[in-house]
Amino acid sequence: MSASAVLLQFLNGLAGASSLFLLASGLSLIFGVTRVVNFAHGSLYMLGMYLAVFLAPRIGFWPALPVTALALAFVGAAAELVVLRRLRHAPELLQLLATFALVLLARDFALWTWGPEDMLGPRPPGLSGAFEVGNGRFPEYDAFLCLLGPSVFVALTLVLRRTRWGVLVRAATEDREMTGALGVNERWLFTGVFAVGAALAGLGGATAIPREPASLGVDLAAIADAFVVVVVGGLGSIPGAFLAALVVGEVKAFCIALGLERLVLGVEFIVMAIVLVGRPWGLLGRPPARAVPRRMDDAGFALDGRERLLASVAAALLLLAPLVASEYSMVLLTEIAVLALFAASLHLLLGPGGMVSFGHAAYFGIGAYAAGILLLKEGWPAWAALAAAPAASFAAAMIAGALCARLSDVYLAMLTLALAQIAWSIAYQWDSLTGGSNGLIGLWPKGALADVHAYYSAALALAGGAILFIWRAVGSPFGFALRASRDSQARAETVGIDVRATQWIAFSAAGLFAGLAGGLYAFSKGSISPESLDVTRSVDGLVMVLLGGVQSLLGPPVGAALLTWLQDMLAREVPYWRAAIGATVLALVLLLPQGVAGLVGRRPQ
Amino acid sequence: MRFCLYLVLTLSAASLQAQTIKLGELNSYKVFPAFLEPYKKGMELALEEINAKGGAGGHKLELVIRDDGGTPGDAVRVAEELIAREKVDLLMGTFASNVGLAVANLANQRKVVFLASEPLTDKLVWEDGNPYTFRLRPSTYMQVAMLIPEAAKLRKKRWALVYPNYEYGQSAAASFKKLLARAQPDVEFVAEQATPLNKIDAGAVTQALADAKPDAIFSALFAVDLQKFVREGNTRRLFAGRPVFNLLAGEPEYLDPLKDETPEGWWVTGYPWKEIDTPAHRRFRDAYRKRWNDYPRAGSVVGYTAVYSAAGAIAKAGGAGADRLIAALKGLQVDMPFATIAYRALDHQSTMGAYIGRLAKKDGQGTMVDWRYVDGASVQPPDAEVRALRKE
Amino acid sequence: MKLEVRELRKSYGAFAALRGVSFEVRSGERVAMIGPNGAGKSTCFNVVNGQLRPDAGTVRLDDIDVSGRAPRHLARLGIGRTFQTAETFASMSVRENVQLALLSHRGRCGSLVANARCAFVAEAQALLERVGLAAQADRASASLAYADLKRLELALALAGEPKLLLMDEPTAGMAPQERSELMRLVVELAERDSTAVLFTEHDMDVVFGFATRVLVLHAGALIASGTPEAVRADPRVREVYLGSA
Known part of the structure; x- marks a missing residue:
């Protein structure tokens, strides 16, 4: 590479970093103060893009930037006031579920309002050309972005240091309880932070439109990038976000420059994983001032009489179903059984384990691929390939669990996400083994299991048996030790429990059961592709657990059945089915914060 | 006696009339709405026309349309629903290659005919081809092969490639390299950029391509990636003095959003809907405009032709039934807006072609000039090669 | 010692x-x-x-x-231990707290299938009696008064003899x-x-x-x-x- 090429790529990285910083700084601010993992941040960015593209021809490109930011501030404040404020005291993670519902609503809103076509913004008036730099050219607008990012950083830093509001925000970021004690009106502080965070996302989206068209897929791409930057920088740290944006932007630019562009698919997650393993609180983050106690009113995850009765009746009906049910019901019930096991395995982590995973689909997918590859390429019989699925996932989860050992809370969730995305990018690109983006087809079990009724019975027996085993394990001495490790790490250690080993075993076991679910899934579909381990499936798993109710053992299967049935039915009956799912999830979250399974059985005290 | 005969005839006509044939269509309507909304309109137009004329071989057609959720796993479930619950006689649709392959795989298992309308992957009819799956749209290989003669004519030595990093882009690049090297043995491929789908870092990619100092560029980018690449390339003058070949960029779905950014002179495959003035196309365009008050996109033609293909197969087979439909589809001729096409018995690929031409700007809108239709039959590899790929 | x-x-x-x-x-x-x-x-x-x-x-x-x-x-x-601010297992009942401590001290926490609620019931009860919490055995430990929580903590420490x-x-x-x-x-x-x-x-x-x-x-x-x-x-x-x- 010539010197001018290096310089140009450095500048490209800088422009990319500036955009990333605008996107991520708002998320960091919101997380720092409210501890809400705002999945909808990417949606705010997307809405900012659409709105700016819409406004630019009407009021001009430059005026459209502040107007969009302002409009998004209102959107963010409204989301906080109408939805998140009501969930402040709900079980943890429920806000995450609510923001996920907002993602679905925002996506269909944009489709409904602006139509399906991608919309490229205008060239920015006055900055439409390019500078000569060395042997190449660098767009004037990119130069503007290179200045805008640092300017917003400086402005934000000044606001945080010099204004009363900024002092409160910083205090809340460092120690939330203390702010409450100081008599600060927390509610309006939260609303304000959401408004500012959303405005930054909106500004990020608006300033992106000359370089990138507004399109419907932008939301998820943006949120993934934003998570990476925020976590690498250190949650709640604005300078950290700035530094991380710079690192990620430059790493990506130079991957491309050096012909390593295939790495781009996973490189930001590799950066995130390395940082989290080496510096668990990010580059400039600080460990939380005090450990947040992970209280959970789980009533010991014991099933009471009514719940046992309900579970038994459901089990009996499911066992008898093949005698009467139609072929399609069998297909649907097979999927529900498989996903119920997936959700139950995630719940083992989330509930008794108190470990949040945003990447649980990795183990589902690894199991599915292991089964598929052994069947297809090694010619293993279906039962042997199926047996290998949980083994492969168990091994993968053991490695991941060892890397995750030092982390907890959101940092743990983010490392699991990073590892899952790395696994995804490998599955997506290792053509000779995994079939690349197309995946593998022709994974049908032969013989008796080829029939959908028979396969259902087999899947039900395995998934149901595994779920019963998980339930049993939760009430076993090991399950108690796991809950004890969650409730009080220090106390657990002083009664002789090896907390890390216990959590590690639970993490690996959860991976094992997810792998079994994945293997069953692969053979029920006859094919497997990278979607089976991407973040959407991980989020689906979270939605199932939280929708069903994280405080009850019945929650995950109930949530799996409900979400699968909803998706199947709504996608058939409703044109804007994503929005319909979002609205349903939102309604359930607001009306039944204990989850659907909370309707039966005892209420936690 | 005469009365009896009359009765038998009317009864059988009535029973034929009553026997509606269901086409199960599944597609990623909410993931690729820009392409699939026009597609759906094309299908509905064809369905109305066919049923107004008395159906396919006397059978009324019914379309059962489902959203496949955009992932192979969901699509397989939706296809199962169409097969088992809706009892459709034929499956059709799908857009992304991985979804198309997964549904083809299911069709093979459940022994239902699947007419894959949109997916481009070569594997669908070659390596992973199966007896139940047919494909309408010209494949990646065919689209690349259409551009090769023009590319070879330029005698440019140093080529750079840019394509989305998934199967479609990879096989487009591989076919391009193979075919161009065959046509022009001294060619050199000096840079290759496989960019993440929908997430191209256009500035850095443009710069990296420029640094390789290519004489010409081949691109398989589309949609968001294409728009970003075009704007960056224009601003940074990557395209100045360099011919560019870009698959699909002439399709209105991808061309229209470029507006005044449209890079002039690029060689593309596409669909110049405004310019094509054959009677068949004029009739289609007018009917489409009348029905939908909108102009047709490439997707419209594909949806329209898919339904006509299904209807043709049903008419030829004299009804439904997988084996009869397969026999009917092999060699089936269909009149469609571009030409009369046929489904090859050899590999179940239709001979539908595409238009190749160069991009130009007219009134701030992109359009195609110097275009011509390339018959899909003319851009196929030798039969023996295909047979080897299909492992037959 | x-x-x-x-x-x-x-x-x-x-x-x-x-x-x-x-x-x-x-x-x-x-x-x-x-x-x-x-x-x-x-x-x-x-x-x-x-x-x-x-x-x-x-x-x-x-x-x-x-x-x-x-x-x-x-x-x-x-070596048994109590904390400055009482640390117990908040999601468990008083008895379960002690049962867990007994299970752990006797190296029985590896079992995945036994029912922990049936383990060491009598011994747990005896320990709770020693610290004066027998009557509250079935209460959720999170609902105990602070002084009782301290007693529970003592029971947890004593479970390891x-x-x-x-x-x-x-x-x-x-x-x-x-x-x-x-x-x-x-x-x-x-x-x-x-x-x-x-x-x-x-x-x-x-x-x-x-x-x-x-x-x-x-x-x-x-x-x-x-x-x-x-x-x-x-x-x-x-x-x-x-x-x-």
Whole structure:
């Protein structure tokens, strides 16, 4: 590479970093103060893009930037006031579920309002050309972005240091309880932070439109990038976000420059994983001032009489179903059984384990691929390939669990996400083994299991048996030790429990059961592709657990059945089915914060 | 006696009339709405026309349309629903290659005919081809092969490639390299950029391509990636003095959003809907405009032709039934807006072609000039090669 | 049983929190460690309980060097512990708390299929009776009054049949009446099994009422050690306390 090429790529990285910083700084601010993992941040960015593209021809490109930011501030404040404020005291993670519902609503809103076509913004008036730099050219607008990012950083830093509001925000970021004690009106502080965070996302989206068209897929791409930057920088740290944006932007630019562009698919997650393993609180983050106690009113995850009765009746009906049910019901019930096991395995982590995973689909997918590859390429019989699925996932989860050992809370969730995305990018690109983006087809079990009724019975027996085993394990001495490790790490250690080993075993076991679910899934579909381990499936798993109710053992299967049935039915009956799912999830979250399974059985005290 | 005969005839006509044939269509309507909304309109137009004329071989057609959720796993479930619950006689649709392959795989298992309308992957009819799956749209290989003669004519030595990093882009690049090297043995491929789908870092990619100092560029980018690449390339003058070949960029779905950014002179495959003035196309365009008050996109033609293909197969087979439909589809001729096409018995690929031409700007809108239709039959590899790929 | 602490040193940067502290604790003793804020008693205590690793010096339990061992290892060697702010397992009932502690101490936590709720029921009940919580066995531990939580914590510590009980500010956050009740309970339990007790404490009534021996730390060094009466009379102790109080 010539010197001018290096310089140009450095500048490209800088422009990319500036955009990333605008996107991520708002998320960091919101997380720092409210501890809400705002999945909808990417949606705010997307809405900012659409709105700016819409406004630019009407009021001009430059005026459209502040107007969009302002409009998004209102959107963010409204989301906080109408939805998140009501969930402040709900079980943890429920806000995450609510923001996920907002993602679905925002996506269909944009489709409904602006139509399906991608919309490229205008060239920015006055900055439409390019500078000569060395042997190449660098767009004037990119130069503007290179200045805008640092300017917003400086402005934000000044606001945080010099204004009363900024002092409160910083205090809340460092120690939330203390702010409450100081008599600060927390509610309006939260609303304000959401408004500012959303405005930054909106500004990020608006300033992106000359370089990138507004399109419907932008939301998820943006949120993934934003998570990476925020976590690498250190949650709640604005300078950290700035530094991380710079690192990620430059790493990506130079991957491309050096012909390593295939790495781009996973490189930001590799950066995130390395940082989290080496510096668990990010580059400039600080460990939380005090450990947040992970209280959970789980009533010991014991099933009471009514719940046992309900579970038994459901089990009996499911066992008898093949005698009467139609072929399609069998297909649907097979999927529900498989996903119920997936959700139950995630719940083992989330509930008794108190470990949040945003990447649980990795183990589902690894199991599915292991089964598929052994069947297809090694010619293993279906039962042997199926047996290998949980083994492969168990091994993968053991490695991941060892890397995750030092982390907890959101940092743990983010490392699991990073590892899952790395696994995804490998599955997506290792053509000779995994079939690349197309995946593998022709994974049908032969013989008796080829029939959908028979396969259902087999899947039900395995998934149901595994779920019963998980339930049993939760009430076993090991399950108690796991809950004890969650409730009080220090106390657990002083009664002789090896907390890390216990959590590690639970993490690996959860991976094992997810792998079994994945293997069953692969053979029920006859094919497997990278979607089976991407973040959407991980989020689906979270939605199932939280929708069903994280405080009850019945929650995950109930949530799996409900979400699968909803998706199947709504996608058939409703044109804007994503929005319909979002609205349903939102309604359930607001009306039944204990989850659907909370309707039966005892209420936690 | 005469009365009896009359009765038998009317009864059988009535029973034929009553026997509606269901086409199960599944597609990623909410993931690729820009392409699939026009597609759906094309299908509905064809369905109305066919049923107004008395159906396919006397059978009324019914379309059962489902959203496949955009992932192979969901699509397989939706296809199962169409097969088992809706009892459709034929499956059709799908857009992304991985979804198309997964549904083809299911069709093979459940022994239902699947007419894959949109997916481009070569594997669908070659390596992973199966007896139940047919494909309408010209494949990646065919689209690349259409551009090769023009590319070879330029005698440019140093080529750079840019394509989305998934199967479609990879096989487009591989076919391009193979075919161009065959046509022009001294060619050199000096840079290759496989960019993440929908997430191209256009500035850095443009710069990296420029640094390789290519004489010409081949691109398989589309949609968001294409728009970003075009704007960056224009601003940074990557395209100045360099011919560019870009698959699909002439399709209105991808061309229209470029507006005044449209890079002039690029060689593309596409669909110049405004310019094509054959009677068949004029009739289609007018009917489409009348029905939908909108102009047709490439997707419209594909949806329209898919339904006509299904209807043709049903008419030829004299009804439904997988084996009869397969026999009917092999060699089936269909009149469609571009030409009369046929489904090859050899590999179940239709001979539908595409238009190749160069991009130009007219009134701030992109359009195609110097275009011509390339018959899909003319851009196929030798039969023996295909047979080897299909492992037959 | 003999706990033998030899020449403990620990610094944080330039600040030397411990400058060579040595002492012993034997079965049947109740030793209070006191000293003004910053004297190093928390550091010393945390080195003994395994939370901190000393820079130099040793902690020996019955001639086994345990310096720097993790708390769970110390628990297995017979060191029980309570926290300054009571730590119990909030999601479990009172009985389940004790059952878990018993399961853990007896190495039974590896089982995935046994029913933990059926394990050691009688022994758990007996332990709860000893600390006076038998009637509350089925209550959620999170709903206990603070004084009862402290008793539960004591039961958890006793489940391991410790030879040595470490108590960090055992009466912090309690009303005076509750304090002496709790400490009387500790004395009663410790005397039965001749368990040694080492505790830190701010409340001098508790210290002089219940300790058999008192250690006084000042500026990272031990300045006095002896019976409560002797320590009370020690001029250096008086000087330190009057000087800083």
